[in-house]
Amino acid sequence: MRNENSDIEIIDAVLNGSQKAYGDLVKRHQKYVFTLALRFTRSREDAEEVSQDVFIKVYRSLGAYQKSGKFTTWLYTIVYHTSMTHLRKKRVDTRSIDDEATFIQIENHQSDRDNYSVENKSRSFYVNKAIQMLLPDDATIITLFYQGEQSLEEIAKVMNMEANTIKVKLHRARHRLKEKLEILLKGEVKELI
Protein backbone atom coordinates (compact mmCIF):
# COMPACT_ATOMS: atom_id res chain seq x y z
CA MET A 1 0.00 0.00 0.00
CA ARG A 2 1.31 3.41 -0.95
CA ASN A 3 1.78 6.17 1.63
CA GLU A 4 -0.12 8.63 -0.48
CA ASN A 5 -3.83 8.19 -1.18
CA SER A 6 -4.72 4.94 -2.91
CA ASP A 7 -6.36 4.96 -6.35
CA ILE A 8 -9.68 4.02 -4.77
CA GLU A 9 -9.51 6.93 -2.30
CA ILE A 10 -8.81 9.35 -5.15
CA ILE A 11 -11.65 7.88 -7.22
CA ASP A 12 -14.03 8.29 -4.27
CA ALA A 13 -12.94 11.91 -3.93
CA VAL A 14 -13.57 12.50 -7.66
CA LEU A 15 -17.00 10.87 -7.42
CA ASN A 16 -17.76 13.11 -4.47
CA GLY A 17 -17.15 16.13 -6.67
CA SER A 18 -13.42 16.89 -6.36
CA GLN A 19 -12.13 17.56 -9.86
CA LYS A 20 -8.70 18.44 -8.48
CA ALA A 21 -8.30 14.87 -7.20
CA TYR A 22 -8.59 13.64 -10.76
CA GLY A 23 -5.45 15.62 -11.59
CA ASP A 24 -3.57 13.48 -9.05
CA LEU A 25 -4.86 10.32 -10.70
CA VAL A 26 -3.75 11.60 -14.12
CA LYS A 27 -0.29 12.52 -12.80
CA ARG A 28 0.10 9.11 -11.19
CA HIS A 29 -0.76 7.06 -14.28
CA GLN A 30 0.12 9.30 -17.22
CA LYS A 31 3.54 7.73 -17.87
CA TYR A 32 2.12 4.19 -18.04
CA VAL A 33 -0.77 5.27 -20.23
CA PHE A 34 1.51 7.26 -22.53
CA THR A 35 4.08 4.45 -22.83
CA LEU A 36 1.37 1.94 -23.67
CA ALA A 37 -0.22 4.26 -26.24
CA LEU A 38 3.21 4.86 -27.77
CA ARG A 39 3.59 1.12 -28.36
CA PHE A 40 0.67 1.36 -30.77
CA THR A 41 0.95 4.79 -32.30
CA ARG A 42 4.76 5.01 -32.62
CA SER A 43 4.53 8.75 -32.62
CA ARG A 44 4.63 10.97 -29.53
CA GLU A 45 1.97 13.34 -30.87
CA ASP A 46 -0.50 10.54 -31.53
CA ALA A 47 0.33 8.84 -28.25
CA GLU A 48 -0.39 12.07 -26.40
CA GLU A 49 -3.71 12.44 -28.22
CA VAL A 50 -4.67 8.84 -27.40
CA SER A 51 -3.62 9.31 -23.76
CA GLN A 52 -5.77 12.43 -23.46
CA ASP A 53 -8.74 10.56 -24.94
CA VAL A 54 -8.14 7.76 -22.45
CA PHE A 55 -8.19 10.05 -19.43
CA ILE A 56 -11.34 11.78 -20.65
CA LYS A 57 -13.06 8.41 -21.19
CA VAL A 58 -11.92 7.29 -17.75
CA TYR A 59 -13.32 10.47 -16.17
CA ARG A 60 -16.65 10.04 -17.92
CA SER A 61 -17.06 6.40 -16.91
CA LEU A 62 -15.42 6.53 -13.49
CA GLY A 63 -18.79 5.86 -11.88
CA ALA A 64 -19.00 2.52 -13.68
CA TYR A 65 -15.63 1.30 -12.38
CA GLN A 66 -16.13 -1.79 -10.21
CA LYS A 67 -13.80 -1.39 -7.28
CA SER A 68 -13.40 -5.16 -6.89
CA GLY A 69 -10.79 -5.19 -9.67
CA LYS A 70 -7.44 -3.39 -9.87
CA PHE A 71 -7.84 0.18 -11.18
CA THR A 72 -4.77 -0.13 -13.41
CA THR A 73 -6.19 -3.23 -15.13
CA TRP A 74 -9.40 -1.30 -15.90
CA LEU A 75 -7.37 1.71 -17.03
CA TYR A 76 -5.11 -0.34 -19.33
CA THR A 77 -8.17 -2.01 -20.86
CA ILE A 78 -9.36 1.45 -21.90
CA VAL A 79 -5.86 2.33 -23.20
CA TYR A 80 -5.73 -0.90 -25.21
CA HIS A 81 -9.13 -0.38 -26.83
CA THR A 82 -8.62 3.33 -27.48
CA SER A 83 -5.22 2.65 -29.06
CA MET A 84 -6.65 -0.13 -31.23
CA THR A 85 -9.43 2.17 -32.42
CA HIS A 86 -6.90 4.92 -33.15
CA LEU A 87 -4.74 2.47 -35.08
CA ARG A 88 -7.69 1.29 -37.18
CA LYS A 89 -8.65 4.88 -37.99
CA LYS A 90 -5.08 5.75 -38.95
CA ARG A 91 -4.58 2.90 -41.32
CA VAL A 92 -4.96 3.89 -44.92
CA ASP A 93 -4.95 0.45 -46.48
CA THR A 94 -6.87 -2.72 -45.63
CA ARG A 95 -3.92 -4.73 -44.42
CA SER A 96 -4.25 -6.56 -41.12
CA ILE A 97 -2.87 -4.75 -38.09
CA ASP A 98 -0.82 -7.88 -37.49
CA ASP A 99 1.08 -7.24 -40.69
CA GLU A 100 4.62 -6.71 -39.50
CA ALA A 101 5.62 -4.87 -42.67
CA THR A 102 3.21 -2.07 -41.80
CA PHE A 103 5.06 -1.38 -38.61
CA ILE A 104 8.51 -1.66 -40.08
CA GLN A 105 7.37 0.99 -42.54
CA ILE A 106 6.01 3.24 -39.78
CA GLU A 107 9.11 2.71 -37.75
CA ASN A 108 11.26 4.11 -40.54
CA HIS A 109 9.47 7.45 -40.26
CA GLN A 110 10.37 8.04 -36.69
CA SER A 111 11.80 8.70 -34.10
CA ASP A 112 13.53 11.32 -32.04
CA ARG A 113 15.40 8.66 -30.18
CA ASP A 114 17.07 7.36 -33.34
CA ASN A 115 19.08 10.55 -33.56
CA TYR A 116 21.08 9.79 -30.44
CA SER A 117 24.82 9.72 -30.86
CA VAL A 118 26.55 6.34 -30.64
CA GLU A 119 28.05 7.24 -27.27
CA ASN A 120 24.64 8.01 -25.83
CA LYS A 121 23.16 4.73 -26.94
CA SER A 122 22.81 2.59 -23.85
CA ARG A 123 21.54 -0.96 -23.77
CA SER A 124 18.09 0.24 -22.73
CA PHE A 125 18.03 2.40 -25.85
CA TYR A 126 18.38 -0.74 -27.97
CA VAL A 127 15.83 -2.65 -25.91
CA ASN A 128 13.36 0.21 -26.43
CA LYS A 129 14.15 0.29 -30.12
CA ALA A 130 13.68 -3.48 -30.37
CA ILE A 131 10.29 -3.18 -28.60
CA GLN A 132 9.27 -0.54 -31.14
CA MET A 133 10.03 -3.05 -33.88
CA LEU A 134 7.62 -5.61 -32.45
CA LEU A 135 3.96 -5.97 -33.37
CA PRO A 136 1.68 -3.84 -31.16
CA ASP A 137 0.25 -6.87 -29.34
CA ASP A 138 3.74 -8.20 -28.52
CA ALA A 139 4.95 -4.76 -27.41
CA THR A 140 1.81 -4.30 -25.30
CA ILE A 141 2.20 -7.63 -23.52
CA ILE A 142 5.85 -6.89 -22.72
CA THR A 143 5.01 -3.36 -21.52
CA LEU A 144 2.12 -4.52 -19.35
CA PHE A 145 4.13 -7.38 -17.85
CA TYR A 146 7.35 -5.50 -17.10
CA GLN A 147 6.38 -1.85 -16.83
CA GLY A 148 2.71 -2.06 -15.93
CA GLU A 149 3.38 -4.82 -13.38
CA GLN A 150 0.32 -6.76 -14.48
CA SER A 151 -0.05 -10.50 -13.96
CA LEU A 152 -0.83 -12.84 -16.86
CA GLU A 153 -4.47 -12.99 -15.70
CA GLU A 154 -4.71 -9.20 -15.60
CA ILE A 155 -3.14 -8.86 -19.06
CA ALA A 156 -5.66 -11.45 -20.26
CA LYS A 157 -8.47 -9.20 -18.97
CA VAL A 158 -6.99 -6.11 -20.64
CA MET A 159 -6.61 -7.84 -24.00
CA ASN A 160 -9.73 -9.98 -23.70
CA MET A 161 -7.86 -13.25 -24.13
CA GLU A 162 -7.20 -16.40 -22.11
CA ALA A 163 -4.36 -16.28 -19.58
CA ASN A 164 -2.73 -19.29 -21.27
CA THR A 165 -2.79 -17.51 -24.63
CA ILE A 166 -1.09 -14.52 -22.99
CA LYS A 167 1.56 -16.82 -21.52
CA VAL A 168 2.35 -18.24 -24.97
CA LYS A 169 2.25 -14.76 -26.53
CA LEU A 170 4.59 -13.38 -23.87
CA HIS A 171 7.04 -16.17 -24.54
CA ARG A 172 6.92 -15.54 -28.30
CA ALA A 173 7.17 -11.77 -27.80
CA ARG A 174 10.33 -12.12 -25.71
CA HIS A 175 11.79 -14.50 -28.26
CA ARG A 176 11.13 -12.02 -31.09
CA LEU A 177 12.47 -9.19 -28.95
CA LYS A 178 15.68 -11.12 -28.36
CA GLU A 179 16.06 -11.67 -32.11
CA LYS A 180 15.48 -8.00 -32.90
CA LEU A 181 17.89 -6.96 -30.18
CA GLU A 182 20.59 -9.27 -31.55
CA ILE A 183 20.11 -7.80 -35.04
CA LEU A 184 20.30 -4.24 -33.72
CA LEU A 185 23.38 -4.89 -31.62
CA LYS A 186 25.17 -6.72 -34.44
CA GLY A 187 24.44 -3.79 -36.78
CA GLU A 188 25.83 -1.38 -34.23
CA VAL A 189 29.05 -3.36 -33.79
CA LYS A 190 29.55 -3.39 -37.59
CA GLU A 191 28.93 0.38 -37.65
CA LEU A 192 31.63 0.91 -35.06
CA ILE A 193 34.16 -1.26 -36.96
Place this chain on the structure above:
Amino acid sequence: MDIEQKIWDYIDGLCSLKEQEEIALLIKNNPTYKNKYEELMALQLDLQALDLDEPSMAFTNKVMDKITLINKPLSAKALIDKRIIYGLGSIFGILILACLVIVLSQVNWNIPLNTPSSFKVDLSVIGDDFNISSSTKTFLMYSFFMFDTILGLMILDKYFRKKLA
Protein backbone atom coordinates in the same frame (compact mmCIF):
# COMPACT_ATOMS: atom_id res chain seq x y z
CA MET B 1 8.39 -27.68 -23.89
CA ASP B 2 11.69 -26.19 -25.16
CA ILE B 3 14.53 -25.11 -22.90
CA GLU B 4 13.78 -21.44 -23.35
CA GLN B 5 10.14 -21.79 -22.34
CA LYS B 6 11.15 -23.86 -19.29
CA ILE B 7 13.66 -21.27 -18.17
CA TRP B 8 11.24 -18.37 -18.72
CA ASP B 9 8.68 -20.20 -16.56
CA TYR B 10 11.40 -20.62 -13.95
CA ILE B 11 12.34 -16.92 -14.08
CA ASP B 12 8.68 -15.79 -14.00
CA GLY B 13 7.94 -18.15 -11.11
CA LEU B 14 5.24 -19.92 -13.08
CA CYS B 15 6.33 -23.52 -12.44
CA SER B 16 5.64 -25.82 -9.53
CA LEU B 17 8.08 -26.21 -6.64
CA LYS B 18 9.21 -29.59 -7.98
CA GLU B 19 9.83 -28.21 -11.48
CA GLN B 20 11.62 -25.24 -9.96
CA GLU B 21 14.05 -27.54 -8.12
CA GLU B 22 14.60 -29.63 -11.26
CA ILE B 23 15.35 -26.59 -13.42
CA ALA B 24 17.61 -25.06 -10.77
CA LEU B 25 19.59 -28.30 -10.75
CA LEU B 26 19.81 -28.34 -14.56
CA ILE B 27 21.03 -24.73 -14.60
CA LYS B 28 23.68 -25.66 -12.08
CA ASN B 29 24.93 -28.80 -13.82
CA ASN B 30 24.08 -28.49 -17.50
CA PRO B 31 26.11 -25.88 -19.49
CA THR B 32 23.37 -25.53 -22.16
CA TYR B 33 20.81 -24.63 -19.50
CA LYS B 34 23.31 -22.41 -17.70
CA ASN B 35 24.14 -20.40 -20.84
CA LYS B 36 20.48 -20.04 -21.78
CA TYR B 37 19.59 -18.97 -18.25
CA GLU B 38 22.29 -16.28 -18.23
CA GLU B 39 21.17 -15.05 -21.65
CA LEU B 40 17.51 -14.83 -20.62
CA MET B 41 18.33 -13.29 -17.25
CA ALA B 42 20.26 -10.52 -19.04
CA LEU B 43 17.17 -9.75 -21.13
CA GLN B 44 14.96 -9.96 -18.03
CA LEU B 45 17.13 -7.38 -16.24
CA ASP B 46 17.11 -5.13 -19.31
CA LEU B 47 13.33 -5.26 -19.45
CA GLN B 48 12.95 -4.61 -15.74
CA ALA B 49 15.27 -1.61 -15.99
CA LEU B 50 13.32 0.05 -18.81
CA ASP B 51 12.12 3.56 -18.12
CA LEU B 52 8.64 4.75 -18.94
CA ASP B 53 8.14 7.38 -21.61
CA GLU B 54 6.92 10.76 -20.44
CA PRO B 55 4.26 12.87 -22.12
CA SER B 56 4.72 16.62 -22.49
CA MET B 57 5.00 18.82 -19.39
CA ALA B 58 1.56 20.32 -19.99
CA PHE B 59 -0.16 16.95 -20.33
CA THR B 60 -2.05 17.00 -17.01
CA ASN B 61 -3.17 20.59 -17.58
CA LYS B 62 -4.43 19.74 -21.07
CA VAL B 63 -6.49 16.86 -19.69
CA MET B 64 -7.83 18.95 -16.82
CA ASP B 65 -8.79 21.77 -19.19
CA LYS B 66 -10.86 19.34 -21.27
CA ILE B 67 -12.41 17.82 -18.18
CA THR B 68 -13.76 21.11 -16.87
CA LEU B 69 -16.12 21.11 -19.87
CA ILE B 70 -17.51 17.68 -18.94
CA ASN B 71 -20.19 16.95 -16.34
CA LYS B 72 -18.86 15.55 -13.09
CA PRO B 73 -18.96 11.74 -13.01
CA LEU B 74 -21.46 10.06 -10.74
CA SER B 75 -21.13 6.68 -9.11
CA ALA B 76 -23.31 3.93 -10.57
CA LYS B 77 -25.39 3.93 -7.37
CA ALA B 78 -26.14 7.63 -7.69
CA LEU B 79 -27.13 7.21 -11.33
CA ILE B 80 -30.00 4.85 -10.43
CA ASP B 81 -33.23 6.57 -9.42
CA LYS B 82 -34.22 5.12 -6.04
CA ARG B 83 -37.94 5.63 -6.79
CA ILE B 84 -37.69 3.09 -9.64
CA ILE B 85 -36.10 0.54 -7.32
CA TYR B 86 -38.76 1.12 -4.63
CA GLY B 87 -41.52 0.93 -7.28
CA LEU B 88 -40.25 -2.41 -8.62
CA GLY B 89 -39.78 -3.69 -5.09
CA SER B 90 -43.39 -2.81 -4.18
CA ILE B 91 -44.78 -4.54 -7.30
CA PHE B 92 -42.90 -7.74 -6.50
CA GLY B 93 -43.85 -7.49 -2.82
CA ILE B 94 -47.56 -7.17 -3.71
CA LEU B 95 -47.28 -10.10 -6.18
CA ILE B 96 -45.66 -12.32 -3.56
CA LEU B 97 -48.26 -11.32 -0.95
CA ALA B 98 -51.12 -12.00 -3.39
CA CYS B 99 -49.69 -15.46 -4.19
CA LEU B 100 -49.37 -16.19 -0.48
CA VAL B 101 -52.97 -15.09 0.23
CA ILE B 102 -54.34 -17.23 -2.64
CA VAL B 103 -52.35 -20.30 -1.57
CA LEU B 104 -53.23 -19.92 2.12
CA SER B 105 -56.92 -19.45 1.34
CA GLN B 106 -56.92 -22.76 -0.59
CA VAL B 107 -55.23 -24.81 2.11
CA ASN B 108 -57.34 -27.50 3.76
CA TRP B 109 -56.75 -26.81 7.45
CA ASN B 110 -58.88 -29.81 8.50
CA ILE B 111 -56.20 -32.48 8.06
CA PRO B 112 -56.31 -34.55 11.29
CA LEU B 113 -53.43 -34.15 13.68
CA ASN B 114 -52.84 -37.92 13.87
CA THR B 115 -51.85 -38.09 10.18
CA PRO B 116 -48.96 -40.58 9.57
CA SER B 117 -45.46 -39.11 9.89
CA SER B 118 -44.92 -38.99 6.14
CA PHE B 119 -46.19 -35.72 4.71
CA LYS B 120 -48.93 -36.14 2.15
CA VAL B 121 -50.31 -33.46 -0.09
CA ASP B 122 -54.04 -33.63 -0.70
CA LEU B 123 -54.08 -33.05 -4.46
CA SER B 124 -57.81 -33.45 -4.70
CA VAL B 125 -58.10 -30.05 -3.03
CA ILE B 126 -56.68 -28.41 -6.13
CA GLY B 127 -59.02 -30.21 -8.52
CA ASP B 128 -62.26 -29.44 -6.69
CA ASP B 129 -61.74 -26.25 -4.73
CA PHE B 130 -59.15 -24.23 -6.62
CA ASN B 131 -61.70 -22.67 -8.94
CA ILE B 132 -60.42 -19.59 -10.65
CA SER B 133 -61.53 -18.14 -13.93
CA SER B 134 -59.54 -18.79 -17.10
CA SER B 135 -58.62 -15.09 -17.39
CA THR B 136 -57.14 -15.17 -13.90
CA LYS B 137 -55.24 -18.33 -14.82
CA THR B 138 -53.82 -16.61 -17.91
CA PHE B 139 -52.91 -13.59 -15.80
CA LEU B 140 -51.17 -15.80 -13.25
CA MET B 141 -49.36 -17.68 -15.97
CA TYR B 142 -48.12 -14.49 -17.60
CA SER B 143 -47.09 -13.12 -14.22
CA PHE B 144 -45.14 -16.29 -13.59
CA PHE B 145 -43.35 -16.07 -16.94
CA MET B 146 -42.67 -12.39 -16.40
CA PHE B 147 -41.20 -13.14 -13.00
CA ASP B 148 -39.01 -15.87 -14.54
CA THR B 149 -37.87 -13.53 -17.30
CA ILE B 150 -36.92 -10.85 -14.78
CA LEU B 151 -35.06 -13.43 -12.71
CA GLY B 152 -33.24 -14.59 -15.84
CA LEU B 153 -32.30 -11.02 -16.74
CA MET B 154 -31.03 -10.42 -13.22
CA ILE B 155 -28.82 -13.52 -13.41
CA LEU B 156 -27.51 -12.42 -16.83
CA ASP B 157 -26.81 -8.93 -15.49
CA LYS B 158 -24.91 -10.38 -12.54
CA TYR B 159 -22.92 -12.64 -14.88
CA PHE B 160 -21.92 -9.80 -17.22
CA ARG B 161 -21.08 -7.48 -14.31
CA LYS B 162 -18.73 -10.15 -12.96
CA LYS B 163 -17.20 -10.64 -16.37
CA LEU B 164 -16.62 -6.92 -16.86
CA ALA B 165 -15.25 -6.39 -13.35
